[in-house]
Amino acid sequence: MLSLRNVSKKLPDGRPLLKGISLDVQKGEFIGILGESGVGKTVLLRCINGLTRPDEGEVIINGDGRPQRINGKKGKDLRSIRRKIAMIFQGSILVKRLAVVENVLTGGLGRISTLRSLVYGFTDEEVHKAMEALEQVGIQSLAHRRTETLSGGEMQRVAIARAIFQEPHLLLADEPTSNLDPKNTEAVMELLQPLTKQIAIVGVFHTPELVRKYCTRAIGIRAGCIVYDGSPHLTDETLRLIYGTRNQIPDCQIH
Amino acid sequence: MWVCRVNPIRLMEGIPRALELIQCMVPPAWEKIPGLVRPALETIQIAFVGTAFGASLSFIIGLLAARNMHSIALLRHTTRALLSAERALPDLIVMLFFVAIVGLGALPGVMALIASSVGMLGKLFADAIEEIDPKPVEALEAIGATRLQIIRYAVLPQILPSMIANTLYRFEVNIRMSILLGAVGAGGIGFYLVTSMRLLKYQEALMIILMTMVLVMVCEKSSEILRKLIIGDEILR
Numbered sequence: 001m002l003s004l005r006n007v008s009k010k011l012p013d014g015r016p017l018l019k020g021i022s023l024d025v026q027k028g029e030f031i032g033i034l035g036e037s038g039v040g041k042t043v044l045l046r047c048i049n050g051l052t053r054p055d056e057g058e059v060i061i062n063g064d065g066r067p068q069r070i071n072g073k074k075g076k077d078l079r080s081i082r083r084k085i086a087m088i089f090q091g092s093i094l095v096k097r098l099a100v101v102e103n104v105l106t107g108g109l110g111r112i113s114t115l116r117s118l119v120y121g122f123t124d125e126e127v128h129k130a131m132e133a134l135e136q137v138g139i140q141s142l143a144h145r146r147t148e149t150l151s152g153g154e155m156q157r158v159a160i161a162r163a164i165f166q167e168p169h170l171l172l173a174d175e176p177t178s179n180l181d182p183k184n185t186e187a188v189m190e191l192l193q194p195l196t197k198q199i200a201i202v203g204v205f206h207t208p209e210l211v212r213k214y215c216t217r218a219i220g221i222r223a224g225c226i227v228y229d230g231s232p233h234l235t236d237e238t239l240r241l242i243y244g245t246r247n248q249i250p251d252c253q254i255h
Numbered sequence: 256m257w258v259c260r261v262n263p264i265r266l267m268e269g270i271p272r273a274l275e276l277i278q279c280m281v282p283p284a285w286e287k288i289p290g291l292v293r294p295a296l297e298t299i300q301i302a303f304v305g306t307a308f309g310a311s312l313s314f315i316i317g318l319l320a321a322r323n324m325h326s327i328a329l330l331r332h333t334t335r336a337l338l339s340a341e342r343a344l345p346d347l348i349v350m351l352f353f354v355a356i357v358g359l360g361a362l363p364g365v366m367a368l369i370a371s372s373v374g375m376l377g378k379l380f381a382d383a384i385e386e387i388d389p390k391p392v393e394a395l396e397a398i399g400a401t402r403l404q405i406i407r408y409a410v411l412p413q414i415l416p417s418m419i420a421n422t423l424y425r426f427e428v429n430i431r432m433s434i435l436l437g438a439v440g441a442g443g444i445g446f447y448l449v450t451s452m453r454l455l456k457y458q459e460a461l462m463i464i465l466m467t468m469v470l471v472m473v474c475e476k477s478s479e480i481l482r483k484l485i486i487g488d489e490i491l492r
């Protein structure tokens with residue numbers, strides 16, 4: 001589904017942030033990436049869909065039997081790969097002045113031609129599908145409200161509906177619950193988990209509890225390396241390894 | 256002060272003449288109203304066409320001049336420089352330039368208004384685009400949307416309210432400007448005003464002045480209503 005091979009990224013000042021990350025993700029997996037803030041979790045996620053360009057290494061996505069390399073791609077090729085990778089972000093990234101359903105519909109922009117999206121807009125069938133996506137996340141009744149009138153939890157649901165409408169092979173989730181209350185956090189995670197029946201999810205989370213409860217696999221990043229890759233049932237020992245209370249520079253070979 | 260011969264004595268000396276002029280002006284020539292409707296409409300038309308074309312052009316130019324829309328610095332700086340050069344040119348000079356190119360009439364007036372509107376709106380739109388929330392733009396990039404789709408679905412909705420407000424304000428400016436441009440040969444009601452003053456038909460001149468005042472006030476009021484109507488709307492597209 002997704003393979004990262006030796007992905008490296010330097011900070012603008014030249015210090016290495018990610019030092020040769022390699023990772024394989026299969027369909028059905030719900031991966032939770034953990035690590036201290038500033039360790040490069042978000043950057044790693046952004047390397048996957050090319051929002052950030054890795055300095056070295058390869059990112060290969062294989063959603064439909066054809067492996068495709070993402071990094072180094074530009075323009076049309078890049079867009080056609082990105083179409084298959086959905087992303088939900090920390091906080092809201094919706095267009096606040098558009099109606100909720102319109103925000104969901106933008107998830108389909110990669111599928112339709114530029115001309116059609118500018119001149120005719122979306123078809124009734126697409127609107128119907130967008131409404132189904134909203135129903136799936138439980139906010140169908142808000143479809144025609146202007147997005148800025150929604151609460152944080154509702155907006156994150158809209159973002160998930162948009163990701164569903166996009167019909168991706170892979171969903172990237174960058175701290176999707178970081179500014180939500182516990183109840184909404186739970187609700188968002190409950191919505192994400194069943195999606196792994198069809199796709200893979202790679203998420204960055206700020207609390208190990210969420211990874212323990214919902215993910216199928218945990219990955220710990222420290223000092224630019226993967227220091228843990230395994231069961232989401234994290235022990236105190238692994239948490240110390242990931243968050244660095246164990247006072248040593250981790251060896252990049254530990255897995 | 257001395258070069259311009261600006262002094263209070265000259266002003267005082269002018270007062271009796273002003274009174275005389277006003278005396279000649281009243282009562283306004285009411286009977287001229289029917290004949291003035293056409294030039295008044297022409298003035299509105301010039302302003303309307305100038306604003307419509309000017310605003311559309313400004314949107315494209317605003318995209319070229321905005322830092323966050325493309326990475327070609329040269330294009331951005333050139334556009335910004337041209338915009339500020341346009342603003343530095345007095346509108347009447349621009350008008351005379353177009354008169355020299357296409358001759359007298361409404362056309363040079365419209366073109367001067369377009370140029371002047373772009374000078375202002377192009378900059379305002381570019382600034383508005385630079386201030387948008389970048390996250391929705393990035394989110395659509397991540398989806399695989401094309402540049403034009405991103406402009407349509409992430410940029411335009413964010414700047415539309417300020418675009419509409421600024422365009423309507425520019426329309427008010429353009430109404431006043433098209434009256435003025437009429438006086439130097441762009442047709443419309445301004446031309447009639449200058450003619451009647453030259454022919455010493457002061458009563459007619461007052462009528463035209465009253466008419467322009469009404470015209471400007473009506474246009475300002477209707478653009479205000481329009482603004483409330485559009486921007487206050489729940490779902491804005």
